[in-house]
Amino acid sequence: MLARAVRHYLLALQFFTRVPVTGRLADWVGFSPAMLRASAGHFPGVGWLVGGLVAALTALLLQLLPGNAFAPLVAAVWGTAFGVLITGAFHEDGLADVFDGLGGSPDRDRALIIMKDSRVGAFGAIAMMLALLAKVSVLALLGSVNATLMCTALFLAHVVSRIWPLFLIRLMPHVGDAAGSKSKPLADQISLASLWTAFFWCFMALALLGYAQAATNFIVINQPAVVLLQALGSALLASGLVFLLMWRWFWRRLGGFTGDCLGTTQQLCELAFYLGLALCL
Incomplete structure (x- = not known):
């Protein structure tokens, strides 16, 4: 059971990121359309890795850069670039294709044709x-409030936006x-078990945040826990509203979704998470 879950997670990494899962490791992981569908439940788990790495680089930069008002902005730019590098601009590409199409x-069929075109339009x-x-x-704004808040938001947004x-x-x-769609095996169906797996990844991220806050009060030193809880609720609500x-x-426009729609949803829900958090604080 554990080995199967690890295989599915590594397959999700292989599909959604540029993290190398090759050679003997790739042979051990294997591939089938059914495995790819099952790996979708680990999409928020991919957010653990991507968000964790981006947050770690951001925290390092904030420690090393000169302590002035521009440090959060510089860290936000380089952290964002690092995240794009890890994922290979997989979701950003979907965002561009959807808005192009x-x-x-206004015609549905023509929009789908445009979305399949590899060229990027205006x-x-x-x-x-x-x-x-x-x-x-928005990340720079959060960083100007508190550096740890910025890094925490990065981690959580990457996890939550992927559900x-x-x-x-x-x-x-x-x-x-x-x-010709790379997402078609994923799109055939998604089981309730996969959704529960995704919820588990998100719950564990939020639980980790709650435990760390209770144990160390490390997020915003002078803010009471109830304010942080309200801010987190605002971020989750904003992300959910953008999904709707x-x-x-x-x-209305397509009568369904494509793989590009999935990437667009992730990107805009991530943005909404940051904005909801910033507005509440």
Whole structure:
């Protein structure tokens, strides 16, 4: 049971990141469409690794950079770039494709064709630029409040934002070119067991945060726990509201989702998490 879970997790890493799972390790992990579907439940677990690495680099930079007002901004830029490097811009590419397609044509079939085009148009370029600027700016704002808050937000947002695309898979049909879609094995179905696995990853991240806060009071030194709880609730609510907007948008425009829609949902729900946290604080 444990070995199977490890295989599924490593397959998720192989699919969603540039973390090398190759050679004998890849042979041991194996591959099948059923395994790829099962690995979807570990998507938030991938967020543990990506968010943890980005948060660690951000914390290191905040320690090494000169202590002035620009340090959080510099750390946010380099941390964001590191996250893009780890994932190979997998989700950012989906964001650009979705805005190119849905912004470029009101016709459903034409929009799907545009989304399959590897070239980036004006709508996609603008959407990606604004998303990256929004992420860097809000993270820098959080870092100006408290460095540990910024790093904690990075970790949690990467975990929580990766559960929302799974609900798209559960609630909507896959549309577009099924034969050429990398996400089609994922989109065939997602079991309740996979959703419970994803919830477990998210619950453990939140539980770890709660334990660390209770044990060390390390997040915001002069803020009472109830304020931090409200801020976390605000972040989760904002992320969930953006998911609902994405679900409604894709349903009205496409009647379903594509792999690019999953990446777009992750990116915008991550942004909403940061913004919800910042607005509450």
